[in-house]
Amino acid sequence: MSDAGPPPSGLTPADELERLLTGTHERIKADRGPLAWLRCRPTSQRFGMVLMGLAGLMALTLWRFQRPDFATYPALRMAITFSVYLVALALSIGELVRPLYTRGRTELFIVLTGALPLLVAALPAAARVEDAPTIGHGHDCIPVGMLAGFLLMLIVRAFDRAPRVGTGPALLMGNTAGLFANLVLMLHCPIDRPAHLLVTHALLGVALAALFKVLEPPRAARIRS
Amino acid sequence: MAAYLAGETAAFDELFRRYALPLLRALRRRLPAEDANDVVQQTFLQLHRCRFDYQLGAGLRPWIYTIAFNLQRRQARRGHYEEAFVEEEAATSGGASWPADGVAIQSVRSALAQLPREQRRVIALHWFEGLPFDQVATTVGASLSAVKVRAHRGYVALRKIFERDDRDV
Numbered sequence: 001m002s003d004a005g006p007p008p009s010g011l012t013p014a015d016e017l018e019r020l021l022t023g024t025h026e027r028i029k030a031d032r033g034p035l036a037w038l039r040c041r042p043t044s045q046r047f048g049m050v051l052m053g054l055a056g057l058m059a060l061t062l063w064r065f066q067r068p069d070f071a072t073y074p075a076l077r078m079a080i081t082f083s084v085y086l087v088a089l090a091l092s093i094g095e096l097v098r099p100l101y102t103r104g105r106t107e108l109f110i111v112l113t114g115a116l117p118l119l120v121a122a123l124p125a126a127a128r129v130e131d132a133p134t135i136g137h138g139h140d141c142i143p144v145g146m147l148a149g150f151l152l153m154l155i156v157r158a159f160d161r162a163p164r165v166g167t168g169p170a171l172l173m174g175n176t177a178g179l180f181a182n183l184v185l186m187l188h189c190p191i192d193r194p195a196h197l198l199v200t201h202a203l204l205g206v207a208l209a210a211l212f213k214v215l216e217p218p219r220a221a222r223i224r225s
Numbered sequence: 226m227a228a229y230l231a232g233e234t235a236a237f238d239e240l241f242r243r244y245a246l247p248l249l250r251a252l253r254r255r256l257p258a259e260d261a262n263d264v265v266q267q268t269f270l271q272l273h274r275c276r277f278d279y280q281l282g283a284g285l286r287p288w289i290y291t292i293a294f295n296l297q298r299r300q301a302r303r304g305h306y307e308e309a310f311v312e313e314e315a316a317t318s319g320g321a322s323w324p325a326d327g328v329a330i331q332s333v334r335s336a337l338a339q340l341p342r343e344q345r346r347v348i349a350l351h352w353f354e355g356l357p358f359d360q361v362a363t364t365v366g367a368s369l370s371a372v373k374v375r376a377h378r379g380y381v382a383l384r385k386i387f388e389r390d391d392r393d394v
Contacts, residue, residue: 013246020249021241024266028273042277099275100295101288103366161274162267164299 039161043099046159050093053155054180057148058187065144067190078186081120085183088116092176096156106168113175114205117182121197141189141200148184149177149208170216174209181208226285230276241269244289252297260300268293287356287364294364336386344379347372 038046067073095109153173157163164173181204189201228236245265252261271292279288337345343365350361362372 017242017246017249020245020262020265021238023262024241024269027266027270031270031273040274040277043275099278100271100292101275101278102291104295162271162296166299 035158038159041159043097046097047094050097050155050159051090054089054093054152057151057180058184061148061184061187065188067186067188069190070187073190081123081186082183085116085120085179085186088112089176089179089183092172092179093156096173096176097159097161100162106164106172110168110171110175113172113179117178117202117205118198120182121194121202141185141191141196142204144188145178145181145185145201145204146207146211149174149181149204150211152177152180153208153212167213170213171209173212174207175205177208177212178202178205181205226276226279227281230279230281237269237273240272240285244286245269248289248293252293256297256300264293264296264300267296271296284356284360284363287360290350290364291366332387332390336383336390339386340379340382343367344375344382347375348379348383351376 038049041049062070092109092113095105098104156173156176182201185201191197226236226240229240248268249261249265252264255261256264268289272289275288275292279285337348340348346365347361350356350364351358356364358372358376359369361376362369365372367375
C-alpha cells in the first residue's frame with residue numbers, strides 16, 4: 001500500500017505528486033539502522049561482504065567440522081570441484097544482490113545452480129575415492145547442509161535492497177543456498193557414494209527453496225521493505 | 226543527482242518532480258492507482274538505496290525506468306496484472322515526439338503493436354523517449370549492437386507496415 005494512501009478525488013496532478021513525495025520521504029526516513037546502511041553500500045561492496053561472510057563460514061567448517069580424509073583427498077579433484085562451485089556460487093550471489101537498475105537473468109541461474117550439484121553427484125562414480133574413513137560420518141549432512149544454506153539466506157537477505165518474491169526467486173535462493181550447502185559438505189562429509197551425494201547433498205537446494213518460500217514475509221511486509 | 230550525492234536533500238525533491246509524474250501516468254495505465262503510487266514510491270526509495278552505485282555522467286532516466294520496470298513486473302506478478310513495459314507506456318503516454326494528430330497516434334500504436342516485443346521496446350525508448358542507443362541498451366539490459374540491430378529491424382518493419390497501410394487506403 002502506498003504511504004500516501006489512495007488519491008482523494010479532486011486533487012490536481014501537482015498536489016498528488018507532492019503527496020507521493022511526502023510518502024517517499026517517510027519511507028526513506030524509516031529506512032534506517034544497520035541493515036539499511038548495509039543495503040545502501042555500493043553493489044561491489046555488498047557483493048564482497050556477502051562473499052566474505054561465506055568465506056568465514058567455510059573457514060569455520062574447515063576448522064571445526066573438517067572431513068576426516070581432507071589431508072589425503074586428491075587435491076586436484078578437490079580444487080577443480082571447489083572452483084566450479086565457487087564460480088557458480090559467486091555468479092548466483094551476484095544475481096541475488098543485483099541492484100534493480102539492472103536486468104536479471106534469474107531463469108539462467110536457476111538452471112545453473114540447480115544442475116551443478118546433480119552433476120557433481122554423478123561424477124564421483126567415475127572417480128571414486130576408495131577407502132575413505134566414512135564410518136560414523138554422513139548422518140549429520142542434512143542438518144549441517146540446511147544450517148549452512150539457511151545462514152547463506154540470512155546473509156544474502158541482509159544485503160538485498162529489494163526482496164524478490166515468487167517461485168522463481170525462491171528457487172534461485174534455494175538453489176544458491178543448496179550450492180553453498182554442497183560446498184560446505186564437501187569440506188565436511190567424506191562419503192562419495194553417488195546415492196548419498198544425490199539424496200543428502202544435491203537435493204538440499206529443493207528443501208531450502210521450500211524453506212525460503214515458507215519463510216517469505218506476507219505481502220504487506222514485503223511491500224514495505 | 227550529483228547534488229543529491231553531495232548531500233543536498235532538496236535535489237532529491239527536484240529529481241522526484243522531474244521523473245515521477247510521467248512514470249506515474251505510465252504505471253496507472255497498467256496498474257490500479259494504489260499500486261501505481263506504490264511502485265513510484267518504491268522506485269525512488271530504490272534510487273535512494275542505489276545512489277552510491279551511480280556514476281556521475283551516466284544517464285539517470287534509464288536507471289529510473291529499469292527500476293520501475295522491475296518493480297512493476299513484481300507488482301504485476303503479485304496482482305496478476307498484465308506485464309506491460311513501463312518504457313513503452315511512458316513513451317505512449319505523452320512523449321514529446323508523438324504526433325499531435327489522434328489518427329496518426331492510433332496508426333503508430335497499431336503499427337507498433339505488430340512488432341515483436343523487444344523491437345517495440347527499443348523503438349519506444351529511442352523514438353518517443355529520445356534516448357540515445359547507449360541509454361536504451363542500459364534500460365533494456367542488452368548490448369549496444371543488439372539494440373541497434375533491433376531498432377533497425379523494427380524501423381524497417383514499421384516502414385513496411387506504413388507503406389502497406391497507405392496502399393490499402
